[in-house]
Amino acid sequence: xxxxxxxxxxxxxxxxxxxxxxxxxxxxxxxxxxxxxxxxxxxxxxxxxxxxxxxxxxxxxxxxxxxxxxxxxxxxxxxxxxxxxxxxxxxxxxxxxxxxxxxxxxxxxxxxxxxxxxxxxxxxxxxxxxxxxxxxxxxxxxxxxxxxxxxxxxxxxxx
Amino acid sequence: xxxxxxxxxxxxxxxxxxxxxxxxxxxxxxxxxxxxxxxxxxxxxxxxxxxxxxxxxxxxxxxxxxxxxxxxxxxxxxxxxxxxxxxxxxxxxxxxxxxxxxxxxxxxxxxxxxxxxxxxxxxxxxxxxxxxxxxxxxxxxxxxxx
Numbered sequence: 134x135x136x137x138x139x140x141x142x143x144x145x146x147x148x149x150x151x152x153x154x155x156x157x158x159x160x161x162x163x164x165x166x167x168x169x170x171x172x173x174x175x176x177x178x179x180x181x182x183x184x185x186x187x188x189x190x191x192x193x194x195x196x197x198x199x200x201x202x203x204x205x206x207x208x209x210x211x212x213x214x215x216x217x218x219x220x221x222x223x224x225x226x227x228x229x230x231x232x233x234x235x236x237x238x239x240x241x242x243x244x245x246x247x248x249x250x251x252x253x254x255x256x257x258x259x260x261x262x263x264x265x266x267x268x269x270x271x272x273x274x275x276x277x278x279x280x281x282x283x284x285x286x287x288x289x290x291x292x
Numbered sequence: 293x294x295x296x297x298x299x300x301x302x303x304x305x306x307x308x309x310x311x312x313x314x315x316x317x318x319x320x321x322x323x324x325x326x327x328x329x330x331x332x333x334x335x336x337x338x339x340x341x342x343x344x345x346x347x348x349x350x351x352x353x354x355x356x357x358x359x360x361x362x363x364x365x366x367x368x369x370x371x372x373x374x375x376x377x378x379x380x381x382x383x384x385x386x387x388x389x390x391x392x393x394x395x396x397x398x399x400x401x402x403x404x405x406x407x408x409x410x411x412x413x414x415x416x417x418x419x420x421x422x423x424x425x426x427x428x429x430x431x432x433x434x435x436x437x438x
Contacts (some may be wrong), residue, residue: 239320246317272298275305286312 175287178280182225182256183196185280187217189255194262224252252281378402378411 188195190213196202203254207214231245256277264273319325368376376393381391392402 235320241316242317242320255376269295269298269302272302272305275302275309276310282309282313282355 171287175284178284181260182252182284183214183218183221183282184282185256186221186252186260187214187223188259189257190217190220191256195259197260197263211280220255221252224248225284228252229289233289249278249281253278256281375405375409378405379413382406382409382415383413 184195187207187210191206191210196206228245228248231241231248233247234241259275260277260280261273264276267273268276356395368380374397378391378395388403388406391406392399397403
């Protein structure tokens with residue numbers, strides 16, 4: 134039997150140094166800050182989804198480059214805003230729930246895709262024109278779809 | 293440069309959507325890879341038939357005679373409990389120490405679940421008998437020690 138001997142420092146084995154002793158940010162702090170940033174992005178995407186449904190129901194593009202115009206549209210149609218919130222909430226619950234059920238029965242994927250497509254449809258009506266003015270059409274389409282999927286990715290805990 | 297950036301972002305987003313949505317759907321429907329979910333039309337795994345009582349004294353000994361159908365891996369698609377996994381491991385010859393090494397939880401609780409699984413599967417383990425000088429451990433050796 135071989136025994137590895139090490140010198141003790143104050144009765145305890147010295148900690149093994151893993152690299153140069155530099156840096157002032159704790160890894161846990163950086164991780165927490167990143168998670169907070171992700172949750173802020175989640176909140177922004179949720180707001181954009183609701184606005185997308187609002188303008189999608191109106192059938193008009195969202196004036197994302199003119200926030201004051203956007204605010205005026207919202208306060209002049211509070212009922213439509215409430216309907217947009219209700220629709221988006223329902224579609225979100227269906228989308229998230231169907232994906233969880235799809236773990237046990239693949240047929241739930243169909244409902245998931247229907248809810249996702251419905252939300253993408255509203256957001257496309259609202260954001261296609263302003264986005265294609267800024268980025269190529271293929272990227273605009275993917276951004277609209279990702280904007281509906283990313284909140285689910287961030288919000289639902291995975292085990 | 294702007295087009296290159298747009299293409300890069302497009303590829304990243306498309307790749308993420310592929311791994312997060314499209315590939316899981318295609319795998320579940322068997323288009324690619326191995327399906328992870330079970331169709332409802334498939335019969336639910338039934339409980340094993342009462343097995344014959346078998347004593348296992350050797351790790352290399354014969355496996356207990358239990359119904360194979362209910363202890364195959366597809367059962368775990370429906371029964372996602374710790375008890376189900378322990379039953380599959382016990383059936384496949386895992387020892388207590390091996391199971392405790394990979395299953396999270398209190399050792400005592402895991403041991404109790406292992407015992408419950410063995411009882412359910414009809415696996416009887418011979419009592420550990422430490423041979424002590426002068427004390428026979430088995431009837432076949434009794435005559436040798438006299």
